[in-house]
Each structure stands twice: as C-alpha cells, then as structure tokens.
Amino acid sequence: MLRVGLTGGIGAGKSTVASRLAEHGALLIDADTIARDVVEPGTPGLAAIVAEFGDGVLAEDGSLDRPAMAERVFNDDTARSRLNGIVHPLVGERTAELLATAADDAIVVHDVPLLVENNLAPSYHLVLIVDAPADVRVRRLAESRDMPERDARARIAAQAEERQRRAAADVWLDNSGTPDVVRSEVDALWTERLVPFEANVRLRRPAPWGRTLVEHDPVWQEQARRVLDRIRLVAGERAVRADHVGATAVVDLPARDVLDLQLTVRSAQDVDALAPALTDAGFPLADAVSPVPDAVLHGGADPGRPVSLRVLVDGSPAARRALLLRDWLRADVDARAEYARIKREHADVPGIADTATGAASAAETVGDVRYAEAKRMWFDDVTAKADRWAAETGWTP
Template sequence: MLSVGLTGGIGAGKSTVAHRLVEHGAVLVDADAIAREVVQPGRPALAEIVAVFGEQVLADDGTLDRAALAERAFADEESRVRLNGIVHPRVGERTAELVGGAPQDAIVVHDVPLLVENGLAPLYHLVIVVDAPEDVRVDRLVEARGMTAEDARARIAAQADERSRREAADVWLDNSGAPDGVLAEVDALWADRLVPFEANLRLRRPQGSRSPSVVEPDPTWRAQAARAIARIEQAAGETALRVDHIGSTSVPGLPAKDVLDIQLTVADLTEADRIADALAEAGFPRMAGQWSDDPLDPGQVGPRGDKRLHTGADPARRINLHVREQGTPHWRAALLFPVWLSEHPAERDAYAELKRKLAHSHRADGTAERYAENKQPWIAEAMARAEEWARATGWSP
C-alpha cells in the first residue's frame, strides 16, 4: 500500500488534484471530512464537546455550531488543548479504520491541509503539494467562498509559507492556470510514478544498477536527501544512531550521478537485519547479492559484508541506503570523504573530471561495476590525503 500525503494552501485547488487521483483509482482519506464526521449528532465526540463547552456550541438543529465553538475553544490554550484531546483521537481512529480497509495494493491519498504545519511529511511515502500564487488564491476564495480579500489574505498568512511547503514536497504541482494543465500533470504522475512506486513497494522490488551518467550539481539534492532521511529515521526509530547524506550529491558544486547516497548508522548489523522489514515498508527494500557501486566500498552485497544495502522504491528518485556499523573503516570513510572534498575545491574538481571521463568511457557497456572499480586508484590516494587532513585538523565523525 502506497501512502501519499496531499496538501496545499487554502485556495490552491487541492481538491481538484484529489478528485483526479480518485478517478484514477486512489483511495482518498480526507482529514477535513473526517473531522466533520466525528462530531456529527449522535457521535460521542459531540456529546463530550457539549459537556465541556456547554449547550451554546449547538445550533438549533442539534449540529455543532463551529463559530460558537471557536469562540470558546480558542479563547485560551487550555480550552484548545481540551478540544483537541476530544477530537484528534477520534480523527486518528477513523483515519486508521479507513486506511486499514483499503486493499493491499491501494494508493491511499491522505488529504491533510495542515500536513506541513504539523510536521507529518515523514509519515508518507510521497508528499504532493498543490500551489498557486497568492493573488490567484485570493481571487478564488473571494469568488468561490465569499470571503473578503482581507480575510482571504489573513487565512493564507496563517498557514505554512512557500519555503516550508517546498521543503516538504516530493511533487510540486502549480495549479495557477487552467485546470487542464494540472490535471495532465496528475495523469502523468499517476502513470509514471505512483503506480510503479506502489508495485515496487508491495513487491519489495529494489532498483538495480544503472549505466553511469554524471550530471551537473542539483541545488535541491540536499533537500531531497533531508526528506529521505526523515523517513528513514521514522522507520528505524531508536536503532538509528545517526543518518547522513553522503556521497557525491552531498558535496556542493560536485557533478554526480543523480543518486542520493545515505548512510544509516547502527550499533551492529544484527540491528540492521532487525529493521530491514521496517525500512522496506517505508520505501527502502533491501538489495542482496547485487552489485554496490559505492566508490568507497564497491563489490557484491551480501550477508557477510560490513554493510547492508537498501535502495529506494520510488522510480523517480534513485536512493542508495548504506546501513553500516558505527566505527568501521568504511563507515568513517563515507563521512570523511565528502567533508574533505567540500573543504578542498581543487580535489573536488579533480574528482569531477575523473567521474566525467569514466562515465563517458563506460557509457557504451552500461556497467556501474567497471565505473566504480576504475575510480579506486584515485579514491585510495585521495582517502590517504583526506586522513592526513583529518589528523591535522582534528576532524572526527
């Protein structure tokens, strides 16, 4: 089951995207709809709210008067906490019930307006953010909901800003134009990414090695890695001693293959084996008996190695997750090498030239194995220089 978080600011047109995903077959779990459902007449939550805040929060027909409740519940922090204590557990229970009732091969889209504000992004395999410029959103809120422009801008200002949403977004959908534009993007997203992502996840199908192709530095690599790290930390729990973005994509200004290398540090590899299923369920199935093109540790990956290798199930974002024991030589090298390259631009540029040359020479045979192997002489000499720098500066992990 693929879990997708869908969010966006008020007036961005999130419901347009949600409805299109449902048309394709997604199971929609709407947080706002659930919040309204659990306080319907006859529900325990409504009775409890009346007991705490009084009969004045009811409308003449016995339904909840949300404006009257807001006056009382948001008057002070204690009242707000009491209301949340009544409503949130019921919303959580109903959400779990709906998700639990979805088929195992479902793509479940959880529509959560405050996903970013509440820090929920790591709970999903993928986060989609729907956005539009503020002026467009204000016009929509005035026309569709009858708000004043001032009220609309105040509501927008009270939500997460664009920077925060971009940090959380694996997919950014600009819904500022005609509906056909964003709907076409959703169609492509469903076919090219969500459907194969779900299959990879369900089948625990790792991505295999690819032909080496070095690209120019992407300024978003670090933000992309941060999102993956948050999901890994969520899945690994206390077993994770630390999780780091390593490899070439972690070095500013260094051309690299478009692959995020991440290192999960554990106390010992029995712990890595214990959390293998949790990592797979989070979107990082384990590779076994396959080639690792890690330049610091190339070779076959197996149960007797000094690491475990997982890879991302998302077809649109290649990730290698190296799980290593704290204190081992390769663990240390993986942390030292990118720091040293970042501190030495001339070494970084020499490494970039080597990578480009080898990628070009091995593109014809399409093998990551020879590409990684042929970097080893330079890597070995560079690591000796890196260790000298570490001793001179006192660097340590």
C-alpha cells in the same frame, strides 16, 4: 500499498487534485471529512467537545456550530490545543480503520490540510503540495465560499508559509491556472511515478536509476533531507545517525542522479531488524552486493527519486570513511576538481539500467566495474591525505 500525503493552503485547489487522483483509482482519505464525521450529533466526539467548551458551541439542531467553534479557537492557542486533543485522536482511529480496508496494491491518498504544520510529511512515501499565489486563493475563496478578503488573508496567514511547504514537497503542483493544466500534471504523475512506485513497494524492488553522469543539482540536498527524515522515522532509536554521502552530497561534483545515503545503527541485530520496516517505507533490499564492506544495501522504490542506502553498524571504518571523504572534498577545492576529472574520464556508459538490482548489459556492467574501480583506486590513494586533514582540523564524524 503506497501512502501519499496531499496538502495545500486554503484556496489552492487541493480538491481538484484529490478528485483527479480518485478518478485514476486512488483511495482518497479526506481528513476534513473524517473530522466532521467524528463530531456528528450523537458521537462521543461531539459529547467531549460540549463537555470541554459548553453548550454554546452547539447549533439549534444540536450539531456542532462550526463558525462559533472556529471563532472560539482561532486566536486562542490553548483552546485550539484542547479541541485538537479531542478531535485528532478520533480522526487517527478512523483513518486507521480506512487504511485497514485498503487493498494490497492500493494507492492511498491522504488529504490532510495541516500536514506541513503538524510535521507529518515523513510518515508518507510521497508528499504532494498544491499551491497558488495568495491573490488567486483570495479570489477563489470569495467566489466559492463568499469569504471576505480580510478573513481569507487571515486564514492564509495562519497556515504554513510557502517556504515551509516547499521544504516538505516531493512534488509541487502549481494550480494557479485553469483546472485542466493541473489535471494534466496529475495524469502524468499517476502514470509515470505513482503507479510504478506502488508496484515497486509491493514487489519489494528498488527503482532503476540513470547511469549517465550529470552536473551537480542543488535540489539533491533538499531531496536527501526529506528522504533521510523518512529513514530516521523508521529507524527510531535504533539509528545512531543518518547521512547524505557520496558525490551528490558535495557541491560542484558531477554524479549519477542517485542519492547515496548512509544509516548507522547500534548493532548487527538492528541492521536485520530494520530491513522489513525500511522495505515497507519504500527502501527494499537491493539484490546487488554492497561495495562498502560490512554494509547492507537498500534501494529506493520511488522512480522519481532514486536512492542507494547502505546500513552499517556504528563504529564501522567504512561509515567513518564515507563521512570523512565527503567533508574533505567539501573543504578541498583541488581534491574536488581532481575527483571530478576521474569521474568524467571513466563514466562513459550511457543509458538507463537497473543498477540497484544489477540488471545491465555486458557492456554496461564492464563500464560500471571500470568506473567503480577507478574511483576506488583514487580514494585509496587519497585517504591518507584526508586523514591528515582530519587530524589538522580536528574533524570528527
């Protein structure tokens, strides 16, 4: 099962994206709809709200007077927390019931208005954000809900800022144009990313990644941060630290477009115990033997963001070395230029192959071995220099 989080600001047109995903076959779980269902007349949820806030929040027909309730909590953080304390657990229970009915090969899209505000992004395999400029959203709210401009702008201001949404977004869908434009983007997303992502998660296989060296991409840092947030959530107290390492973690270095990540845990038992949970979270065990001593290698199942994750026990010399060489390269311009030259000279294998599982042609395999050996030899030669830098600067992992 693939779990996809969908969110966007009020008036951004999230429902257009949700409907298109449902047309493709996604199981849509709408948090707003569930939130309404759990406080219908006769439910324990509505009874709890009345007990907390009084009969003044009821309409004449005995249902929840939503405008009155919204006015009561909109500018009162304490009242809003009391309301959320009643509704959110009920929504969570109902969501779990719906998830339990999903097929093994389901792509579940969870439409959550406050996904960013409640820091829920790491709990999904992928997060989709729908956005549009504020003026477009205000106009839509006036047309679809007859909402006054002042109220619309107040609602928009009360939600997450664009900066916060972008930080959480694995996929950013600009819905400022006509509905056909964003629907076309969703069609491509479904075919090219969501369907293969689900299959990879279900079949416990890493996605293939490109073997061609590319110039440094600034987005690698943000992508790594989001992936590491998911890994930390899965690892919980077993994790000592989780880091972005390798060439994609160093500005100005060319690299293959795969994020090298490193998770250090407390014991060898933790390495084994985390394997099933990491697999379910989209990081299945890789068939290839890890080039790092004493590390267990996982790959990323997302075809849109290839990942190589090594899991090691805290205190491993290999874990320290990866962090040391990363930070030394970040600090030493000449070393960084020399390493870039080595990489460019030996990364002469074009095309795409399944590096995570070792599926490659004979020529590609030979090229990979030559590339890896050239890097290994260079690092062996410069590790002493990096150690001296660490001693001189007081560096620690």
